[in-house]
Amino acid sequence: MAATIKNKIRNIRELKNYTQEYMAERLGVTQAGYSKIEKGKTSLSYEKLVDIGKILDVTVEDIISFEYDKYFSNFNNNNNSKITGNNNGSILINADNSSVLKELYEDKIQLLEKLLNRTENELQRYKIKFGEI
Template sequence: MEIGTKVKKLRELRNFTQEFMAASLEMTPSGYGKIERNESEVSYQKLEKIAEVLGIKVEDIVNFNEKMVFNIMNNNNSNNGYVVNNNAMSDNEKRLYEELIAQLKEENSTLKKFIEKLHEK
């Protein structure tokens, strides 16, 4: 998925309009629309500004995968309205997330030990 498409999907998830994004980025709506349609190149500086408006990091835009987003449905018969597509991730993506989770657990453990040492003093 191209950057512009990712930006569009993330904007839609925030319920922001193209006009709001354009105004926040000090752009014309047509100029911003070209970004979402992948008709113009996006500089890293512009991507930083877009991420700031969306309240996320540039990495979140670059790594965005719409298959990872939960679909909220108004159906009370399916897990409180949340449906997860278990086949949405490739094996490689699953491995990467498992590695990330393991790394975060290790960091969490290290931070807990550090906090304990601070309380001892």
């Protein structure tokens, strides 16, 4: 059974280790709004698909032609990769590849720092407005 575009987007997002929050922020929508895209509850324009592709660093054609099973089949057969798949399809990262780990999580760290700063600023505004408890 062929995967739908929404499932392909979700699969690619998860392979990139991006959260829905990350995608939503980059697209300028709420997490709930982005979730509706992946659930197929909102129509997806070509322009929005292009924007999603840019965030995921793939083309619209890559999204349309993406096949999860083939990706992992090829991925598991590639023994020269820094990141290798084992026989159950999970991904293993060797301990000596800390730079690969850093690269995978760098954008997440930046997003979390940005969210933490926003939360701290909001807390300060509440303290000024309502006083400290």
